[in-house]
Amino acid sequence: MxxxxxxxxxxxxxxxxxxxxxxxxxxxxxxxxxxxxxxxxTAKIMQILSKQGIVSSxxxxxxxxxxxxxxxAIPLFEVVRAIDGVHHLTGCGLGLKNCSEDQPCPxxxxxxxxxxxxxxxxxQSTIQQLAxxxxxxxxxxxxxxx
Amino acid sequence: MxxxxxxxxxxxxxxxxxxxxxxxxxxxxxxxxxxxxxxxxTAKIMQILSKQGIVSSxxxxxxxxxxxxxxxAIPLFEVVRAIDGVHHLTGCGLGLKNCSEDQPCPxxxxxxxxxxxxxxxxxQSTIQQLAxxxxxxxxxxxxxxx
DNA sequence: GGAATAAAGGATATATTTATCTTTAATTAA
DNA sequence: TTAATTAAAGATAAATATATCCTTTATTCC
Numbered sequence: 275m276x277x278x279x280x281x282x283x284x285x286x287x288x289x290x291x292x293x294x295x296x297x298x299x300x301x302x303x304x305x306x307x308x309x310x311x312x313x314x315x316t317a318k319i320m321q322i323l324s325k326q327g328i329v330s331s332x333x334x335x336x337x338x339x340x341x342x343x344x345x346x347a348i349p350l351f352e353v354v355r356a357i358d359g360v361h362h363l364t365g366c367g368l369g370l371k372n373c374s375e376d377q378p379c380p381x382x383x384x385x386x387x388x389x390x391x392x393x394x395x396x397x398q399s400t401i402q403q404l405a406x407x408x409x410x411x412x413x414x415x416x417x418x419x420x
Numbered sequence: 421m422x423x424x425x426x427x428x429x430x431x432x433x434x435x436x437x438x439x440x441x442x443x444x445x446x447x448x449x450x451x452x453x454x455x456x457x458x459x460x461x462t463a464k465i466m467q468i469l470s471k472q473g474i475v476s477s478x479x480x481x482x483x484x485x486x487x488x489x490x491x492x493a494i495p496l497f498e499v500v501r502a503i504d505g506v507h508h509l510t511g512c513g514l515g516l517k518n519c520s521e522d523q524p525c526p527x528x529x530x531x532x533x534x535x536x537x538x539x540x541x542x543x544q545s546t547i548q549q550l551a552x553x554x555x556x557x558x559x560x561x562x563x564x565x566x
Numbered sequence: 567g568g569a570a571t572a573a574a575g576g577a578t579a580t581a582t583t584t585a586t587c588t589t590t591a592a593t594t595a596a
Numbered sequence: 597t598t599a600a601t602t603a604a605a606g607a608t609a610a611a612t613a614t615a616t617c618c619t620t621t622a623t624t625c626c
Contacts, residue, residue: 275421275508275535278614281515288526301572315615321574334623335571350527362421369427372563380434380550380559381496388538389421395530404526413526417518424584447602461585467604480593481601571624579616586609594601 275392280357283319284401285309285415287353290329291341291405299331299338310416319357326356347400354396363393421538426503429465430547431455431561433499436475437487437551445477445484456562465503472502493546500542509539 276284289308290300302320306313320339323329328348331339341348354363366373367385375382407413422430435454436446448466452459466485469475474494477485487494500509512519513531521528553559 275513275531278515281513284527285514299572303572312615314617317573318575318615324573331573332623333571333573333621335625337572337623339573367421367427368431369424370560370563377563378559380554380561381430381545382559384541384545385421388534388541391537392534395534399527399530408526413524413528414516415526417516417523445602449602458585460587463603464585464605470603477603478593479591479601479603481595483593483602485603567626569624569626572622574619574621576619577617579614581614582612584609584611586607588605588607590603590605592601592603594599596597596599 276354277358279315279319280354282309282311282316283323283353283357284350285311286316286320286339287323287329287341287348287401288405288408289415290339291348291401292408294341295343297340299336299340301338305339308415322356323353328352328356341401347402349397350399350401350404351393351396353401363389363396422500423504425461425465426500428455428457428462429469429499429503430496431457432462432466432485433469433475433487433494433547434551434554435561436485437494437547438554440487441489443486445482445486447484451485454561469499469502474498474502487547493548495543496545496547496550497539497542499547509535509542 286305286309289305293300302313302317305311305320306316309316320329320331324331324339329339329341331337354360366379367381367389368379370377370379373379373382404413408415432451432455435451439446448459448463451457451466452462455462466475466477470477470485475485475487477483500506512525513527513535514525516523516525519525519528550559554561
C-alpha cells in the first residue's frame with residue numbers, strides 16, 4: 275500500500291511528534307533506532323520531509339528534528355503525498371490513462387469506493403493524534419524480531 | 421495498490437474471459453495488444469497464472485489461452501494472490517513484524533478497516549462478472565494515449 | 567579558533583521490478 | 597516429415613526502490 279520509504283516517514287514523524295514540544299530535538303540515530311529503520315536511508319527521507327516543510331531540523335550538537343508543539347496537525351495524506359506522490363491515490367487502479375465515469379476500467383466503481391475510504395482515512399488521521407496514542411502506550415512503533 | 425504485473429494479469433484475464441467459451445484460444449499477441457502491455461512481460465505473467473491453474477493454455481497454431489465457460493468464477497483475490505502474494509493484503513500497514521490487536525502499530529485500526537474493505541471487494545468481484553461488463557461495453561481495457 | 571556533533575548533499579551499491587531477447591518444446595497443417 | 601505457429605523457459609537488460617558510504621555545511625562547546 276505504502277512504499278517502505280513512506281512507512282519509515284510515517285513512523286519517524288509519529289515518533290518525533292511524540293517527543294517534540296519540550297524543545298528537544300530528535301537525532302536521526304535516535305529515530306532510526308526507535309523505528310527500526312536503516313539510518314542513512316531514513317536520512318534521505320527526512321531530508322524530503324524537511325524540504326517540504328513537514329518537519330523542522332537543526333544542525334550541530336543537540337540538533338535534530340522536531341515538530342512545533344502548536345503546529346497545525348499533519349494529516350497522513352500530507353506525508354504520503356510528499357514521499358509516494360498522489361498518483362497511486364488518485365490514478366486508475368488498473369493503470370488506464372484516462373479512466374473515468376465516462377470510460378471506466380473494469381474495476382473503476384469497486385476500486386473507487388475502497389480508495390475513497392483510504393483517502394478519507396488519510397485525511398482524518400493526523401501525526402499528532404497518532405503520536406498521542408503512542409505516548410499513552412496504546413500503540414507501538416516496533417517489535418521484537420523473530 | 422497493485423503491481424504493474426498484477427494489473428496486467430487482471431486485465432489479461434478479463435479480456436480472455438470476455439472472449440472465451442466459444443472454444444477459441446486467445447494468443448499472447450492479441451492479449452498484449454488489447455490490454456496495451458509489453459508482450460514478453462505479459463508472457464511471464466501468463467506463465468504464472470497458467471502454472472497456478474488460473475488460466476489454461478494450448479501451444480501451436482490456433483493455440484493460446486482460455487478459460488472454460490463453466491469454470492468456477494475467479495475472484496480478483498485469487499489473481500492478486502498469485503501475482504503479488506498476500507503479504508501486502510494481510511501484513512501490517514507500517515511493516516511491523518507482529519502487529520496485532522495486542523501490540524498494534526499506530527495505524528492498525530484505521531488501516532484494518534480500509535483493508536477489510538479492499539479484501540471484501542477482491543473476494544466479491546470476479547473475472548467473469550467483470551468480463552461481462554466489458555463485453556456489454558460498460559467498461560474498457562485501454563484508452564487512447566495522450 | 568579548534569574539536570565535536572549532527573543534518574544536508576552527493577556518489578555509489580544492492581535488490582527488486584519491469585522489460586526485452588533468444589531458445590526450446592508442443593502442436594498444427596500441408 | 598517439414599514448415600509454421602504459439603506458449604514455455606532461460607538469459608539478459610533497464611528502470612526503480614532501497615540501502616550504504618563519504619564529504620560538506622552549520623552549530624555548539626571548549
